[in-house]
Amino acid sequence: MHRSRPFLFPQAQSTVLPDPSPFFAPQLLSTPLPTNSFFQNFVLKSGDQPEYFHPYLVKSSQSALTLCFPSLFKNPAFIYQIFISDLIISTLDNPNPNANHVMSSFTELSVTLDFPSSSLRFFLVRGSPFLTCNVMRNVALSISTIHAILELSPNSSCTKYTIKLNNNQTWLLYASSPISLSHDINTITSTVFSGVVRIAALPDAGPKFEAVLDRFSSCYPVSGDAVFTKPFSLEYIWDKRGWGDLLMLAHPLHLKLLSDSDCSVSVLEDFKYNSIDGELVGVVGDSWVLKSDPVSVTWHSIRGIEEDSYSEIIKALIKDVEALDASAISTSSSYFYAKLIARAARLALIAEEVGYLDVIPAIRKFLKDTIQPWLEGTFGSNGFLYDGKWGGIVTKQGAMDSGADFGFGVYNDHHYHLGYFVYGIAVLAKIDAAWGRKYRPQAYALMADYMNLSRRANSNYARLRNFDFWKLHSWAGGLTEFADGRNQESTSEAVNAYYSAALMGLAYGIATSFPSDQLYQLSKSRQQKLGGM
Structure with a gap:
């Protein structure tokens, strides 16, 4: 059976994106x-x-x-x-x-x-x-x-x-x-x-300490590889040379997630280096297995809502839904527009949870009116394009102005913007399955920009564009040089991006095809470790 090619948005003709630099060896440019x-x-x-x-x-x-x-x-x-x-x-x-x-x-x-x-x-x-x-x-x-x-x-x-x-x-x-x-x-x-x-x-x-290094x-x-081997399990595998055992360093979250059942590694608790990310502790072993606690991704709140709060919530819900008006939106920013979509989608899930479905048709119409132009390329002053230089999605405004859409055109904040779009699409696909089927190719394209797992040469997107497999959180800076390294910016919006991808998995029945729930949990763990920074 012939598999159709993945959907791509129209080709970008960016005036702000650099060509992949000569710092990459030629074989990496494919x-x-x-x-x-x-x-x-x-x-x-x-x-x-x-x-x-x-x-x-x-x-x-x-x-x-x-x-x-x-x-x-x-x-x-x-x-x-x-x-x-x-x-x-x-x-x-x-x-x-x-x-x-x-x-x-x-x-x-x-x-x-x-x-x-x-x-x-x-x-x-x-x-x-x-x-x-x-x-x-x-x-x-x-x-x-x-x-x-x-x-x-x-x-x-x-x-x-x-x-x-x-x-x-x-x-x-x-x-x-x-x-x-x-x-x-x-x-x-x-x-x-x-x-x-x-x-x-x-x-x-x-x-x-010198004796350990000796x-x-x-x-x-x-080199080292990071592999999702089992659900809620991430394995580091190092390619080593020489002889003897391999000594590496683990940051505090690594130590928290290192599997107690993995007897192939040993922790040298007294061998430590200081770092901005906490003490780095020696670990001996050719591979590590990091296990996070399983998390159940659900559409609605885990603890539920007390019934005596329903009437107050419904009253506020009706008021918020009545205020939805796609024609009144003045922004063309991919970020602010996407946040408006996600807020409206959240109202639909609140309505489901309190059992007040009368507002669902109005929310569905608002979501269709706001999401479809971005997916169809008819939004007008902005929209999504595909950049073949680096392999990813940019916006029309971002392709012409590196400061537009908060730098989306130079790959800044992709998981934030697209996370909000993906959230809205997932909810709309849930409440309107026919719509979801029609726009699934575009939905998958948006999600793949930051959730792609493939390393194949024919892939259209970088592997997990924003997620850092070693730090276990995401970066947001894009193709911008920073004297003090990458920047993370908003941990809560990173968590939302992976949560949204997990919801899309639920909506389309592909939850097991992406480690989105695992990234969601790892991002939450990192955020909790940093005190919610």
Whole structure:
């Protein structure tokens, strides 16, 4: 049986979207590309703003990789990580020192950065206490710092060096074979070397911390994968090299979700790094299984409504429904318009819950009048388009003005806007099944923009555009460079987006096809962990 192609909105001719940058290796350009990823700074503009790989800030610029073990600046208004060039890794006699890095591969948990002109390859794996560099041919390394180097001392085999700086930091350097290092006041250089170099900040001066890093220095991850294996279960699987066991770091929510029944991992509770996301604790194991509590996604409130409140609710419901008037809406903003749709849809579910169905026809008409023009492309001054450059939906206004629709045209806030649309569509499909069947292709397209799971080259959308598999919450910034990394903005609207996708699953009978209920629960867990920020 021939499967029809998924619906696509008309092609966008954007004047504001950048072309996918030369930072992506050519083989990566055949698939939709991330637009809200943890590594986004590496592929925007000059690619030289830092990103956070826990526990290090990492910056790439001019054939050098800069490593920072950040301290925190805190005051009552805000908190941020201070980027300082603690170690700058490059090579001597680079024939093209101004060359950019190339991202040769990426996953939800890792990035591989290549420096072709210097033959360096960095495996940047989130949560690794080591920075790992593969020196791919015989070159002389340079490791500089803005600090003064107080000490550079090797072990007896010259496969480990202790680096002490005048900012009270101690770094450990491990090599896969003997390496000869020398230093002046702020630069360490090597004789020619090829092989693997690993560098780690010593989180505490105590000998037990150094012993842990020594023990696990020979096994390194080159990438990591995040897989939904079972309902309410997310598995991290690392591709490792070397020998011995793999040491990684877990943030507080990881520790809360790590399966107690998984005896293949062990937690080193006393081995910790500080971070802006809480203490990062050592975990030993090639894979982790994270399990969240099952959540039952329902249309109506879980606890129900007390019957003595029905009359008051119905009175307010009638008043709110009488005020619905699609022709009176003055905004053309995808965000504000979508919120009006979602509010009206909520009235329908309230009416169902209190058993007052007289208002449903009026709500149904309002939802049809407001949603259909967006799905049919007849809204006029705004509407949805498909961007083939990055692989996703943009709006007409956003395609011409990067500030329009809160940056929707450069992939900002997609799950917020579309979450409200999806909520309204799910409710309308519930109360009008025939309408739902007619517009299912467009409904699926909107949901797929932020809920697509596929990694296939023929997919039209990036994989789970906004969700971060390691942080376990969503990002909203889009194709915008930020000196202090991604931004999350509104956790409540992220939760709503995944809840709305779960409701669409209920409306169309596809609840098991998407992990929307799981993302809904993970997002809720993250929000609760952060105190509802």
